[in-house]
Amino acid sequence: MYAITIPEPGGPDALVWAEVPDPVPGEGEVLVEVAASAVNRADLLQRQGFxxxxxxxxxxxxxxxxxRIAALGPGVPEPSAASESGAGWAVGDEVCALLSGGGYAEKVAVPAGQLLPVPGGLDAVSAAAxxxxxxxxWSNVFMIAHLxxxxxxxxxxxxxGIGTMAVQLAKAVGARVAVTAGSPEKLARCAELGADILIxxxxxxxxxxxxxxxxxxGxxxxxxxxxxxxLERNVRALAPNGRLAIIGLQGGVKAELxxxxLLAKRGAVTATSLRGRPPGEKAAIVGAVREHVWPLLADGRVRPVVDRTLPMRKAAEAHRVLDESAHVGKVVLTT
Structure with a gap:
């Protein structure tokens, strides 16, 4: 197969479309033929060697x-053997998946617990986002911070990408949403998604x-x-009993708390990442997303926001878009 490789860390041109060995699904994994993969800021950090x-x-x-699922590894239940939870999978199923890596490729091996069915009415590009x-x-705002x-x-x-989804999910459960963004145009897009307070x-x-x-x-x-x-301003912005969920470090890693x-507000600060969680934790999050978010996608209350699509071999161009923050929502690569 072909995949985007990183022979040496560096700028966007460090991404090289090259022929590599096919992945082989292990115990509890499935092999997915990739139609599309979305770009995340973590990919930019990996490209830079960080x-x-x-x-x-x-x-x-x-x-x-x-x-689409191309093969089932050992121990993956098929639909006929699945429980009522719908845990079974079959070759040919259209799926999207949470990965620890490998999405920029024609094939990827995925733990079965990190698969989701493509929501009805959506194509692969939308599902990849x-x-x-x-x-x-869902894990940070609802499972941890309990909005x-x-x-x-x-x-x-x-x-x-995170922001446009957070706005929609929060509105879907009846919360009020404030957003920050760096231009009137981006704030207008947030308002279209339901944001109430634009900063x-x-x-x-x-x-x-x-x-x-x-x-x-607050x-x-x-x-x-x-x-x-x-950090300091976020603590000041918290309401009494407020919860601060930190999921990114674009503004640095060290600050004085x-x-x-924080005590005066009876506040809480959490910091999490998703990529390094054990498979069991990821499967629990994916299961919660399927239960709570997938129905919202099915009835149209929540939708993926895709800024643009590019061929996967042009991943460098996609990384430049994210480097420049020249997008709203997700940038998607297609094979």
Whole structure:
């Protein structure tokens, strides 16, 4: 098969479309013929040499994909032997998958617990844009931070792939949503998805704007991609009993945390990543996403946001788009 390889870390041109050995599904895995894979910022870090795949994972970038099952590895239940949970899979099934790596390829081996059926009415391009964002948002905003109806969620980077999904899921459960973004055009796209409070982080102080829009309360939950740069302001922006979920470090890794300010608000700070979780944890998250998010996709209340598609062999161009933040939603690569 062919895959995007990284012979040496570097800029976008470090990505090389090359012939490599076919993957072989192991115990509990399936082989997926990849139709499309979406680009994530973790892929950019891997390309630069800063984010190696977990041990035993595919060395190629790509944390999600969509396609068809080509083969079942040992121990994968077929539909006739599946439980009522719908855990069985068959050759030919159209699926999308959460990966530890290997999505930028024509084939990838995936643990069966990380597969999802392609939602009805969606094509492979749209489905490829779903696994990473739905699993990230649902696990952090709902499973960990427990966002509830009527609460306020602040999403940093509201026009990103993660952001556009977080806005929609929060609105679907009856929450109020504030977003930050870097241009009026991106904020307008967030408003189309349902965002209630629009903050241009280049021109406005998000703490002041959020407090003004919430009668001084702040956000019950904050989904943060910036890390150190925003830590102090995020704590100030929390409402009493607020929860800060850190999922990215675009603004650095070290900052001082004022524990007194956090204690006074009875606040909580969590920081998680998805890629390095054990397969059992990933399977539990995927199962929760299938239960709670897939019905929202089926009835049209939530939809993937795809900015553009590019041939997989042009992955370097896709990485340049993300490097420049010149997108809204996801950039998808097709084989």
């Amino acid at each position: 984010y190696d795949p977990p041990p035993g994972s595919s060395p190629y970038p790509g944390l999600e994909c969509a396609g 779903l696994p990473e964002v739905t699993c990230t948002v 509830r109806p009527g609460e306020t969620l602040l999403v940093h980077g509201g026009a990103s 241009d982080y280049r021109e406005q102080d998000f703490v002041e704007e959020l407090r003004a829009a919430t009668d001084g309360e 956000a019950d939950v904050i989904l943060d991609i910036m890390g150190a740069k925003y 004022h524990l007194g300010a």
